[in-house]
Amino acid sequence: MTDFLHTLFNPLPNGIMTVxxxxxxxxxxxxxxGGIGFDDIDLDIDFSPDIDVDVEVPDIEIDVVDTDSHIAVDKVPQGLFLRCLSFINVGQVPFMIILSTFIFLLWIGSLITTHFFHVEHLGWRSAFILLPLVIVGIILTKAATTPMAKFFKEINYQGEVATDFFGCSGKMLSNIEGKKVGSAEFLVNRNPIKLNVISLNGDPVKYGDTVIITEELPKQNIYIVIKDTY
Known part of the structure; x- marks a missing residue:
C-alpha cells in the first residue's frame, strides 16, 4: 500500500496528475x-479569443458606419485554443465530462510512462513529460467523447446556457478608442466575468470608466459598449 501511494505522488508528473x-x-x-451540478461551479473560463487589451489588433477588420452607428466585424481569428476546444467536442458534451475524461487519461498516461521510464533523477524537469502526454490526451479525449457527443445530440443537448449580457454594466480594464478591442469586467449573477469589448462609434473610453453593453457582434465574442455618463 505504501509503494502504491508513493507511486501516485512520485515522481512529480504523477503527483501533479494525482492532485x-x-x-x-x-x-x-x-x-x-446532489450538492452541486454541472451549472453550479463557475470555472471562470473565457472561451473568447485572448486579445491584448492595450494593442490594436491588426487581424480584426472593423467598418464603422456613421449613418446607423453600427459596427461590423468581418473576421476574428479563433486561434489554436478554440480549435482544440472544438476538436474535443466542447459545446456538444458537458465541459466537466470532457475535462474529467482528459484529466483521467492524462493521469493514467503519466503513471504508465513513469513506470517504464524512470525520470525521478530529473527532479522538477520530469514534469515536462506531461507535454507530449497532453497531445496524446487530447487525441484520446476526442476519441472518447465523440460517442458521447452523438448521445447528447440524441437527447437534444444544446450546450451551456448562453448568458444575455445586454444592458450589463461593468468597469473598463483598458483604454479603447476607434477600432481597438479592449477588456472590461462585468458582474453577472454575482460572478465577475471579463469580456472583450469595443466602443460604439469608436468613441474613447478610458480605464476604470463604467460602461454598458449595447450589442454583441455575431459569433465574435466581442461586445459593443457605451460609456455610462450617469
Missing part, C-alpha cells in the same frame, strides 16, 4: 450526493 484527479473525484462525489 488534479483528486479534485475531479471530489467534484463528482458532490455531484452524486
Amino acid at each position: 488534479l484527479m483528486l479534485i475531479i473525484a471530489i467534484y463528482w462525489i458532490f455531484v452524486l450526493i
Whole structure:
C-alpha cells in the first residue's frame, strides 16, 4: 500500500496528475450526493479569443458606419485554443465530462510512462513529460467523447446556457478608442466575468470608466459598449 501511494505522488508528473484527479473525484462525489451540478461551479473560463487589451489588433477588420452607428466585424481569428476546444467536442458534451475524461487519461498516461521510464533523477524537469502526454490526451479525449457527443445530440443537448449580457454594466480594464478591442469586467449573477469589448462609434473610453453593453457582434465574442455618463 505504501509503494502504491508513493507511486501516485512520485515522481512529480504523477503527483501533479494525482492532485488534479483528486479534485475531479471530489467534484463528482458532490455531484452524486446532489450538492452541486454541472451549472453550479463557475470555472471562470473565457472561451473568447485572448486579445491584448492595450494593442490594436491588426487581424480584426472593423467598418464603422456613421449613418446607423453600427459596427461590423468581418473576421476574428479563433486561434489554436478554440480549435482544440472544438476538436474535443466542447459545446456538444458537458465541459466537466470532457475535462474529467482528459484529466483521467492524462493521469493514467503519466503513471504508465513513469513506470517504464524512470525520470525521478530529473527532479522538477520530469514534469515536462506531461507535454507530449497532453497531445496524446487530447487525441484520446476526442476519441472518447465523440460517442458521447452523438448521445447528447440524441437527447437534444444544446450546450451551456448562453448568458444575455445586454444592458450589463461593468468597469473598463483598458483604454479603447476607434477600432481597438479592449477588456472590461462585468458582474453577472454575482460572478465577475471579463469580456472583450469595443466602443460604439469608436468613441474613447478610458480605464476604470463604467460602461454598458449595447450589442454583441455575431459569433465574435466581442461586445459593443457605451460609456455610462450617469
